[in-house]
Amino acid sequence: DQQVKQNSPSLSVQEGRISILNCDYTNSMFDYFLWYKKYPAEGPTFLISISSIKDKNEDGRFTVFLNKSAKHLSLHIVPSQPGDSAVYFCAASGDAGGTSYGKLTFGQGTILTVHP
């Protein structure tokens, strides 16, 4: 049962344009959402997060939007740069009831390629 899904395995964008990465979740207990960026042969790097009490969080070129009713979040990168090319994972936490403190449930990732 995949509770966090990234339905687009890959996305290709021209430099300077907007990149929009999408993520859907099924567990209504999730209350904190994160985006990580991962380069080959490196660990995931934390990018930006959002609490369920908000619907938008912005940090420089990166903005995360949360639509709780649709159980959907998205990451917008504007403007996109070639250095943004990486795998992007969304993750969610707040799945109460278990013993896993702060357990993150990850999506499968979207490969973003930004062309010069």
Add this chain to the structure above:
Amino acid sequence: DAMVIQNPRYQVTQFGKPVTLSCSQTLNHNVMYWYQQKSSQAPKLLFHYYDKDFNNEADTPDNFQSRRPNTSFCFLDIRSPGLGDAAMYLCATSPGSTDTQYFGPGTRLTVL
């Protein structure tokens, strides 16, 4: 710079030969996690420590064990690696006051 360090970055072992992966952190975080990530899949949580309190995921095989001798270090022991255990192993830390986790670079394990 405060960081999460994993050693070695690449580990090759033989089928059935025990192997230990190491993680250290200079962030002074309370929580340390071990994840397994196979190609094109999401990272999968194996277990975590909140200080010395160990929490095992229900579906983590018995073949995987962990030790946390102090705040800074955490080890992943694979007692009898099988071919299916070949993967990237990621260590992460969290202060405990938020759910944001900070990852090390990972150890790529190959089982021959």
